[in-house]
Structure formats: structure tokens, C-alpha cells
Amino acid sequence: MENVHLAAEDEDDLYSGYNDYNPTFDSEELDNDIGFQQAVRTSHGRRPPMTAKFPGTAIAARPVGTSYGARSQMVSSMGRPMTGAVQDGAARPMTAVRAAGYSSTMTRGSTFDPLGQSKGPAPALETKIEDSPEEKIKILEKKVNDLIEESCMAYSRGDQQVALERAKEAGRKERALVRQREQTGTSDHINLDLTYSVLFNLANQYANNDMYQEALNTYSVIVKNKMFSNAGRLKVNMANIYFKQKNFPKAIKFYRMALDQISNAHKEMRIKIMQNIGVVFIKMGQYSDAITSFEHIMSESPNIKSGFNLILCYYAIGDRDRMKKSFQKLISAPLGIDEEDKYIPANDDPKANMVIEAIKNDQLHQMERDRKALAEKYIMTSAKLIAPAIENSFAAGFDWCVDMVKSSQYVELANDLEINKAITYLRQRDFNQAEAVETLKTFEKKDSRVKSAAATNLSFLYFLERDFDQADRYADMAMSADRYNPAALINKGNTVFERQDYEKAAEFYKEALRNDSSCTEGLYNLGLTYKKLGRLDEALDCFLKLHAILRNCPQVMFQLASLYEMLEDPHQAIDWLMQLISVTPTDPQVLAKLGELYDNEGDKSQAFQHYYESFRYFPSNIGVIEWLGAYYIDTQFCEKAIQYFERATLIQPTQVKWQLMVASCYRRSGNYQKALDTYKDIHRKFPENVECLRFLVRLCTDMGLKEVQEYATKLKKVEKMKEIREQRVKSGRESSARGRREGSAGSDLEVRPVSHSEAKHSPVLEQARDSSHSGRGTSTRSERLSAKLRSLPGNNEPYEASAQQNIDASYMDPLGPQMERPKTAAKKRIEEDEFADEELGDDLLPE
Numbered sequence: 034m035e036n037v038h039l040a041a042e043d044e045d046d047l048y049s050g051y052n053d054y055n056p057t058f059d060s061e062e063l064d065n066d067i068g069f070q071q072a073v074r075t076s077h078g079r080r081p082p083m084t085a086k087f088p089g090t091a092i093a094a095r096p097v098g099t100s101y102g103a104r105s106q107m108v109s110s111m112g113r114p115m116t117g118a119v120q121d122g123a124a125r126p127m128t129a130v131r132a133a134g135y136s137s138t139m140t141r142g143s144t145f146d147p148l149g150q151s152k153g154p155a156p157a158l159e160t161k162i163e164d165s166p167e168e169k170i171k172i173l174e175k176k177v178n179d180l181i182e183e184s185c186m187a188y189s190r191g192d193q194q195v196a197l198e199r200a201k202e203a204g205r206k207e208r209a210l211v212r213q214r215e216q217t218g219t220s221d222h223i224n225l226d227l228t229y230s231v232l233f234n235l236a237n238q239y240a241n242n243d244m245y246q247e248a249l250n251t252y253s254v255i256v257k258n259k260m261f262s263n264a265g266r267l268k269v270n271m272a273n274i275y276f277k278q279k280n281f282p283k284a285i286k287f288y289r290m291a292l293d294q295i296s297n298a299h300k301e302m303r304i305k306i307m308q309n310i311g312v313v314f315i316k317m318g319q320y321s322d323a324i325t326s327f328e329h330i331m332s333e334s335p336n337i338k339s340g341f342n343l344i345l346c347y348y349a350i351g352d353r354d355r356m357k358k359s360f361q362k363l364i365s366a367p368l369g370i371d372e373e374d375k376y377i378p379a380n381d382d383p384k385a386n387m388v389i390e391a392i393k394n395d396q397l398h399q400m401e402r403d404r405k406a407l408a409e410k411y412i413m414t415s416a417k418l419i420a421p422a423i424e425n426s427f428a429a430g431f432d433w434c435v436d437m438v439k440s441s442q443y444v445e446l447a448n449d450l451e452i453n454k455a456i457t458y459l460r461q462r463d464f465n466q467a468e469a470v471e472t473l474k475t476f477e478k479k480d481s482r483v484k485s486a487a488a489t490n491l492s493f494l495y496f497l498e499r500d501f502d503q504a505d506r507y508a509d510m511a512m513s514a515d516r517y518n519p520a521a522l523i524n525k526g527n528t529v530f531e532r533q534d535y536e537k538a539a540e541f542y543k544e545a546l547r548n549d550s551s552c553t554e555g556l557y558n559l560g561l562t563y564k565k566l567g568r569l570d571e572a573l574d575c576f577l578k579l580h581a582i583l584r585n586c587p588q589v590m591f592q593l594a595s596l597y598e599m600l601e602d603p604h605q606a607i608d609w610l611m612q613l614i615s616v617t618p619t620d621p622q623v624l625a626k627l628g629e630l631y632d633n634e635g636d637k638s639q640a641f642q643h644y645y646e647s648f649r650y651f652p653s654n655i656g657v658i659e660w661l662g663a664y665y666i667d668t669q670f671c672e673k674a675i676q677y678f679e680r681a682t683l684i685q686p687t688q689v690k691w692q693l694m695v696a697s698c699y700r701r702s703g704n705y706q707k708a709l710d711t712y713k714d715i716h717r718k719f720p721e722n723v724e725c726l727r728f729l730v731r732l733c734t735d736m737g738l739k740e741v742q743e744y745a746t747k748l749k750k751v752e753k754m755k756e757i758r759e760q761r762v763k764s765g766r767e768s769s770a771r772g773r774r775e776g777s778a779g780s781d782l783e784v785r786p787v788s789h790s791e792a793k794h795s796p797v798l799e800q801a802r803d804s805s806h807s808g809r810g811t812s813t814r815s816e817r818l819s820a821k822l823r824s825l826p827g828n829n830e831p832y833e834a835s836a837q838q839n840i841d842a843s844y845m846d847p848l849g850p851q852m853e854r855p856k857t858a859a860k861k862r863i864e865e866d867e868f869a870d871e872e873l874g875d876d877l878l879p880e
Contacts, residue, residue, distance in 0.1 A: 225260055338411070347359055573593070573600075610627045625654060641664055721751050723748070727748060
């Protein structure tokens with residue numbers, strides 16, 4: 034209180050309190066200064082001061098709050114408020130009489146607090162009322178935008194179904210938003226851009242999900258609404274949908290409508306639309322109209338695709354001169370890419386080299402490479418297409434294309450074109466193959482890339498000609514030019530494989546795979562090599578990897594089935610063959626293999642089904658015909674087996690066994706007359722066939738015919754001739770063996786003639802009997818002929834009743850062991866039986 038000056042009643046000093054401490058300059062107490070804090074948070078400091086109010090002539094003194102505590106208010110001697118005094122907490126305006134800011138009443142009024150810090154923290158902001166219509170509309174608009182964004186993101190991830198669902202939900206929310214604006218009377222503020230976005234996204238998602246009619250309806254809503262600006266461009270999208278639906282006239286109509294609504298300022302878009310129109314005309318076969326569109330494009334803004342399509346159109350109408358002109362336009366069309374030189378370091382500046390390394394494989398450079406590769410593909414395809422048509426010969430046409438390319442910006446394609454020329458020589462059968470070889474040999478002194486490609490093709494060519502030495506030489510040349518060329522390594526491995534050096538071949542295939550992991554030929558050949566080496570598990574791994582790369586490759590599936598069969602897992606083999614059948618359902622060999630596996634498993638019905646399908650697609654497979662005939666004989670349907678053996682007779686007319694089978698089927702089915710006629714026909718074609726004569730004797734005896742003695746005499750002569758022939762063979766063999774034994778030094782072996790019983794079981798005689806299709810024991814046929822004839826059934830006895838009588842030990846059924854066929858139940862029974870010399874074996878089935 035020592036700094037407080039109290040004025041006397043008679044003292045009226047205008048500058049009293051001048052030396053009092055002003056709390057404004059007390060920065061340590063600003064946080065507690067209510068006026069300062071209020072001025073900081075609000076516009077309190079800029080508001081005009083309020084006029085002081087006086088309740089009466091006198092005012093009760095009250096303390097003034099300062100930073101130093103409460104101070105007593107000073108009143109004047111007149112008992113009235115002094116000028117500048119504070120009443121009710123409001124500051125009175127200062128007059129011009131006093132100096133501004135230096136009044137003795139500083140200690141009597143409210144504390145000087147321009148920032149309002151003494152009032153504490155500012156009150157919280159008023160929360161918005163979310164139930165207000167405008168706030169609901171804003172929230173709904175945000176939801177619609179979020180749904181559109183989610184739809185687009187889902188489509189970018191490939192989830193088209195979710196994208197369509199989000200687009201539909203966005204459409205529902207947007208319609209609810211429009212209704213809400215109409216209810217609140219703010220329909221004038223409808224967001225047309227939001228409505229356009231919703232409809233456009235919905236139409237796109239319909240089209241992406243192949244819901245073309247819904248997409249067209251949605252696009253029509255946008256196009257017909259005049260409030261949407263530039264909506265006419267969407268007719269291009271509608272035309273694209275009609276093109277996918279192959280409604281080409283409507284596609285042309287909408288493309289032209291879109292072209293009319295796009296100004297000339299958008300030149301690039303107009304060119305693209307005209308290109309689409311030309312493509313549609315090609316689809317419709319209207320090449321003249323397509324040529325008009327592409328010619329306009331090539332004159333206004335030439336590009337590679339339009340030039341290629343123009344060449345196709347001229348090729349279709351056969352215009353030779355314009356094909357040449359179009360090819361020249363094609364190779365002169367700008368690519369719109371920078372030179373490759375900018376990616377080559379030009380100096381030793383490390384910063385510049387780092388920049389070049391950074392941009393060498395960026396997305397822009399990859400796009401440039403893709404564009405250049407596409408252009409080269411179009412040029413190569415065009416040259417191969419028009420070369421035979423623009424000149425009198427293929428070679429002259431290709432040479433013209435090569436000359437044109439050499440004078441263009443695609444100089445490096447000239448060598449590739451010449452290599453393709455040589456390869457085309459090989460594909461066209463009417464050209465001399467030597468020309469292709471000579472063309473490829475001209476590249477032996479070129480740069481390494483071209484030399485490697487030419488040598489690789491030469492190696493492959495000689496490999497196909499089975500000139501493995503030349504193939505190996507050119508494979509080495511290709512490898513020396515480019516060691517990392519996988520095709521050269523595979524050719525080298527193939528030549529080594531043919532020399533049966535499988536371990537070394539596997540090394541070459543592995544090296545090719547290390548250089549190019551996507552080299553499917555190397556992986557396939559490696560699997561075959563492991564299969565040859567007997568390393569079946571490793572071969573299985575190779576083909577399983579290859580199947581993961583080539584999902585529908587028939588060769589891979591067949592190799593997998595073969596490996597599982599070798600691994601004795603028939604169920605897996607059958608599964609892979611079933612997958613193979615789903616890819617190639619008409620392959621008769623696969624069907625036959627599947628039938629064989631089912632037959633080995635004992636499933637005759639499935640085996641018959643697949644064998645029958647194999648016969649239906651390829652009715653000339655002897656093995657399949659044989660199995661089907663045996664199946665019908667085994668199931669006692671001999672009449673159905675006849676058609677298969679007749680088919681075999683047509684395929685192999687010189688094989689007597691098929692005709693004997695036909696006759697045997699007639700005999701088994703009870704048609705003896707037809708069987709007799711068939712046997713007679715066989716005897717005319719093969720007069721020395723013993724089986725045919727035996728059945729003729731048998732049938733004539735059963736049917737009481739007079740020809741029985743004639744056929745019996747012939748049978749006796751034939752058997753005698755065969756016996757003499759066999760004796761000569763036996764004597765020759767014995768003489769040579771005896772000469773060898775006599776000539777051998779120190780031999781104590783006894784030399785004696787082979788007895789009749791020994792000769793009967795001699796391997797030489799067995800071989801002779803097999804070669805004559807007679808089955809067994811023909812050495813004793815002549816001695817027992819009369820006994821056999823006496824044992825034949827009488828004329829009044831049924832044929833089958835006499836089937837088990839003793840006729841001849843050397844006889845066997847013509848459906849006998851001459852053929853190799855799938856084992857049936859009857860065949861197993863046959864293999865287990867021993868042929869008795871006295872039994873006829875009339876119920877035997879063919880092997």
C-alpha cells in the first residue's frame with residue numbers, strides 16, 4: 034500500500050496516480066488477466082466502449098481488481114463520480130481534456146485487460162445441430178461420393194461384382210438425396226455433377242459385368258438429359274457395347290453420332306473414333322468403307338495400327354500397288370518415342386549416369402519398348418502377309434519388303450526379315466529347302482545376335498533332317514555367339530539326347546532353364562530325359578511344374594499319366610487321362626489307352642465305352658478292333674463281333690487270321706452255311722491254310738456234304754508238305770549243329786539224331802509251327818489223319834455236340850494265338866490251359 038496515493042477531499046490533481054504501477058505491463062500475470070484473455074479469444078478489444086451508468090448523484094466506493102489485489106475506489110470531493118470512473122464494470126469514454134491512457138482513475142475502474150485473460154478459458158464452440166436438413170444433405174452427399182470411390186477401387190482390384198454393388202448403392206443414395214432436397218424446397222441446389230458421376234459409374238460397372246442392356250439403358254438416361262454437358266461423347270461407349278454384341282450397324286450409327294458431337298478441337302478423339310469405325314467395317318466385310326476411314330487417318334494423323342489395318346484391307350481386295358504404298362506408309366509412321374541414345378552414358382559425370390540408370394527401366398521407358406515391339410510385330414506380319422502377293426514370287430516380294438525396311442527407321446528389322454524369309458521357305462512345301470539353308474548361312478558373319486538366331490534355326494533344320502552332326506555344329510556356333518540363348522542350348526541338348534547321352538543332355542536343359550526360367554521346351558525335354566534315366570520322381574516334378582505353367586497342354590497331361598502308370602498308380606493315371614480327354618475329347622489313342630487301363634483294373638464296362646469311342650473316331654486301329662471283337666465273343670455276342678473282324682479284313686486283306694475269325698464267329702453263332710461259304714472263300718485265297726481245311730472237313734462232315742473227301746485229301750497233302758518242310762529244317766539244323774560239335778576240339782559230347790518225341794518239342798519246330806499259324810504238334814498229323822476222320826461226328830449229329838471229340842492235337846481255333854489282344858477272362862482261362870494233343874479246343878477265344 035505504500036505506492037497507493039489517496040487524494041484529499043479538496044485535492045483535484047488531474048495527473049494523480051501517474052506514477053502508479055500499471056498492471057498491463059505485468060506479463061507474468063497475463064494468464065490471470067480476464068480482459069486480456071477475452072480480447073485474445075474474441076473481438077472484445079475492438080468493440081466500442083459502453084457509456085458509464087450512474088445510479089445516483091453519489092456512488093458507493095468499491096474495490097478495483099488489479100494484479101496487486103483490491104484497491105479502494107477514489108471519489109471526488111463533490112461526492113460524484115469522477116471523469117473516467119468505472120460504473121458497473123463498464124469503462125467510461127475518455128474526453129479530450131485528459132491525456133489518453135494516463136488517468137488517475139486507472140486504479141478506480143476495472144483492470145486494464147485488453148486480451149481478456151483474466152476471464153479464464155473461452156467457452157466451447159457451439160455444436161452444430163445434426164438434425165438440420167442441410168446437415169443431413171451434406172452427410173448423404175459424402176456417403177454417395179464414398180460409395181463411388183469404393184466402386185472404382187473395387188474394379189481396379191478386379192472385383193467386378195463388388196464394384197457393381199457399390200455403384201448400385203450409390204445410385205440408391207443419390208435418389209434419396211434428390212427426394213430429400215425436394216422435400217426441403219432446395220431442389221434448385223441439386224448437385225448435377227454428383228448425379229452424372231453416379232450414373233456414369235453405374236453404366237460402366239454394368240458393362241464390365243457383361244450386363245449390356247442395363248448399361249445401354251443407363252447411358253441413355255445420361256445422353257437424353259440435356260442438363261448434362263458433353264454427354265454426347267458417351268455414345269462412343271454405347272457403340273462399343275453394340276460392337277461387343279456384334280450389332281455392327283448400330284455400332285456404326287452411334288460412332289458417327291458421337292463423331293458429329295465432338296468438335297474439331299479434339300482431334301485425337303476424333304481419330305480414335307474413326308479408327309473404331311474402320312474396324313467395324315472390316316468386321317462387316319465392307320473393305321472399301323474401311324479403306325476410306327483408314328486413309329483419312331493416315332493422312333491426318335498416321336499411326337501403326339491404322340497402317341496395319343489399311344494393309345489388311347488392301348490385301349483383302351487384292352490391290353497390289355496400294356499394298357506397297359500402304360507398307361511404305363506403315364514403316365514411315367511416327368512412333369512418338371525418344372531416341373535410345375539418351376539412355377547411353379555420354380560422359381563420366383556420376384550424377385548424369387545415376388539419372389540414366391534410374392530412368393533406364395522406369396515405366397515410361399517400358400511403355401516405349403512395348404510400343405516399339407508392337408510396331409516391329411506389325412511390320413513383320415505385314416511383310417510376311419504381302420510378300421507372296423505384291424510380286425510374282427514369294428522371294429521377290431520379301432526382298433522388296435527388306436529393301437524398304439532397310440531405308441526406314443527400322444533398319445535393325447532387315448536381318449530379322451531375312452531370317453523369317455528363310456523360315457517361310459521351310460513352311461512352304463513348294464520351295465526348295467536349300468534356299469532357306471543358304472539364306473541362313475549368309476548370317477554366319479553378322480553380329481552376334483543375328484548370327485545366334487540364324488545358327489539356331491539351322492541347327493533345328495538339320496535336326497529335323499536327322500543330320501545330327503550338322504545340327505550339333507550349328508548349335509555350338511549359336512552357343513558361342515550367345516551363350517545365354519536358351520534355344521541354342523535346347524538344340525544342343527537335343528543332339529546329345531539323340532546320342533543317348535542323357536546325363537549331359539539334362540545339363541544343357543538345366544542351363545537353358547537357368548538362363549530363362551519360362552523356357553517350357555527345356556522343362557519338357559528335361560522331364561523326358563529323367564524319364565529315360567529312370568528317375569521317375571524327378572520327371573514327375575518337371576511335368577507337374579510344367580502343368581502349372583501350361584494348364585491345358587495335352588502332351589504334359591499324357592506324360593503325367595504315363596509316369597503314374599510306370600509308378601504303378603493306375604488311379605492317378607486314369608485321372609490325368611480323364612483331364613486330357615476333357616481337353617482333347619476326340620483323340621483315339623488317348624481313349625484307347627484309357628480303355629486299356631480300365632481293362633487292367635477289371636472294369637470292363639468303362640473299358641468298352643472308351644474303346645468304342647476310340648473306334649468311332651478312328652476305325653482303323655487294329656488293336657482297338659481286336660479288343661472289341663474279343664469283348665463281344667466273351668459276352669456271347671458273336672454276331673456283333675463279325676463287323677469288327679470284317680473291318681480288320683479290309684485293313685489287312687493279306688492276313689488270313691481276320692477272315693478265319695469272321696468264319697469262326699458265323700460258326701459260333703450257328704450260321705453254318707455262311708461259315709461254310711466263308712471258309713470256302715478263304716480256301717480259294719489261301720489254299721495251304723491248314724485251319725481252313727480242317728474246318729471245311731468238319732463242317733462238310735456235320736452237314737453231310739460230298740466235298741468232305743475232297744477237302745480231307747487236300748488236308749492230308751498240305752500236312753504232308755508241311756511235315757516234309759519241317760523235317761528239312763530240322764535236318765539242316767542238326768547237320769549244322771553236328772558239324773560244330775565235330776569241329777570243336779576236345780568235345781566228348783555224344784552226337785545222335787534227335788528223336789521224334791524230341792523233335793516234337795524242338796525250339797526250331799516250335800518256331801516253324803508258330804510261323805505257319807498252326808499252333809502245335811504238326812509232326813504226327815499224317816499218321817493220325819484216318820483216325821481223326823473216323824472220329825468226326827456223323828451227319829445226323831449236332832455240330833456243337835461233337836465239338837469236344839478228339840480230332841487233332843495240332844489243331845487250334847483260328848481265333849487263336851496269332852493276335853495279341855487285351856486279356857479277357859476267357860483269355861486268362863486259355864493261358865492257364867495246356868493244349869492237349871488229343872483235344873480240338875473248339876471253345877477257345879482269341880488271345
